[in-house]
Amino acid sequence: MKLTAIGGDIFTNNPRKEEIREIRRTQMSGKGNHQYGKAKTIKMIEAVKQANSRAVIVEGVYYKSQTEAAKVLNLGITTVNYRLNSDNFPEWLRIKEKNNIQKQSNNPTCKLSVDGIVYESIKDAASSLGISSPTVIRRLDSEKHPSYKRLSERLR
Template identity: 45%
Template structure:
């Protein structure tokens, strides 16, 4: 059983109440400056706050982390999940947990920059106020309805476990995908997780599996899977697919 200690930090999303644009980041509770009022430090976010005023931004904590490692992995998970660097719905321009600033050398750097400038000078976001489609809602419900096991206790769904353990659904899903929480297991693993056993190549070195490569470089299997499918890491190759 994993012993959970005091919260180390949290993942948050800051939203511009005027145009709906967002920023995802991390913060530690022991921050020197007041963490309670912290909105983020992104370049474009700061410019937006200066333009619209702090009163037009609100921050919501997505989930807590109990160590620096978990905090970094959670940040990486959410930044990748929402594809914030390529999305025009976010102020983020880098993914810090998987190699720093990837905006500088991004192949579509200028197009992204122009789009962000255009949105920051406008009054609205094309997604703001739009309701979620039935397909999106059903997809989330299906993903959260699969049986899981936590600390040898069987739960009928992620939602059920969240209600009983008082842990956020997003946090549980992260832990199910993380090697750092072996007590969190899916009864029927997602198909995408099967690629962890595929051989891969990083640079000139070949590994028998993604899991082995992740352990070698000291990162999560989720991060390694992301790199295998990202154009930003051309030297990361999934041998049976690329």
């Protein structure tokens, strides 16, 4: 089966990859870019900073972000990140685990139950069950999966 048949990658193995990359680069530059000429709002800039900032503790000293720690310690961000992930540096710690950071979303959540277990959102259920969010949604809408139940109204 082709990767494209299941919504997969149509770019990585394409023999015209470099040509396509150049076409897309040209299409998205200047006025072709949907953000062209639009000023970034302070709210957007702060949201990006907050999303990208992860507090760390390095040898007992608190830093509000990995970037701040790198600057103060005169290290590269890659080095800081390596040490935070390494067992060889036990005093280099993240305040929140890397993969468990909740992203802010403007999308409301839908509470649901699967096999009697209640989840606060479709995303939480998908993560816990090891399946994709669209699969959870399809099962919620399907009569073939009676154990998948919405506990709040459908939001989309």
